[in-house]
Amino acid sequence: MIEFHVDRTDSLPAYAQLVKQVREALRLGLLKPGDRLPAVRDVVVSCTVNANTVLKAYRELEHGGLVEARQGSGTFVTGSLGAVEPHDMARLRTGLARWVAEARTAGLEDEDVKALVTAVLAEESAAADRDAHQGAARQAAARQGAKA
């Protein structure tokens, strides 16, 4: 059973933090189909948030096909982001750890690392991104009628 934690000082809204935690848990294999998420009221108490806030998070997850809410029983994991083989995940993890160690040797702090990651991701997506992405770009794509 996943345990949520909400940081109110974070600029990320509470509901989004919950969503993020579930997604990460799924990706890392800490949650899998069949598992039950904490009851709405439990999260309300443990994280000191409103039921609507929790619900908003669960709804977003449900809308994404990751969980399924069953009234009277609870909210259960149905989907999986574990499209990543545990083996691949392990390989990626060690590979990243090695790179991080190298970065540390060069004198990079945590924030430096994150900044670099962000930059590389942005650069990569900017290069590989010709059409449909998300947000405003979607409208431009719709106008062109291009969708793979």
Added chain:
Amino acid sequence: MIEFHVDRTDSLPAYAQLVKQVREALRLGLLKPGDRLPAVRDVVVSCTVNANTVLKAYRELEHGGLVEARQGSGTFVTGSLGAVEPHDMARLRTGLARWVAEARTAGLEDEDVKALVTAVLAEESAAADRDAHQGAARQAAARQGAKA
């Protein structure tokens, strides 16, 4: 001269995005002391935001001692964040890009990549704390203080 871009769909407020971009540019060596930031009015036009919004960002940076605003001339970088050799930075960048490509192949999204990075960083610092825990827990605290 740094070029700003603001994503209104992002949950992060516009002014915070500007701050973040400057900080990251500083860390990556794209900005260095003496460089000038775009004029407030320029950002107003290029990012379609209000002058107050830009000001809020510049003020926050100034408050952090990273830039200095000179009325009549502009806003200039005064501080620095990461002093990494350009050569090392380039090497790390390509290494990371290679790893990211591998992660993409395995099916990871941007957020998943970031999550994994965060996890590895946390795991690594946790390991370092365990080492330092042998007799001197205060060093761990000092390390965390240095991060902030």
Added chain:
DNA sequence: ACTGGTGTTCTACTAGACCATAACAATTCA
């Protein structure tokens, strides 16, 4: 059928972010 757990809906409040506008102040340079 009762009961206690569960998800759900409705309505409304609030704080923060944002914008529009305008005027003001300091610096630079012709």
Added chain:
DNA sequence: TGAATTGTTATGGTCTAGTAGAACACCAGT
């Protein structure tokens, strides 16, 4: 000196996301 460019302050308003409280709806075990 005067014009242009820059940052700064101030006012006042709008909008939206996030959140809250209370009541409702459904299900399973007893």
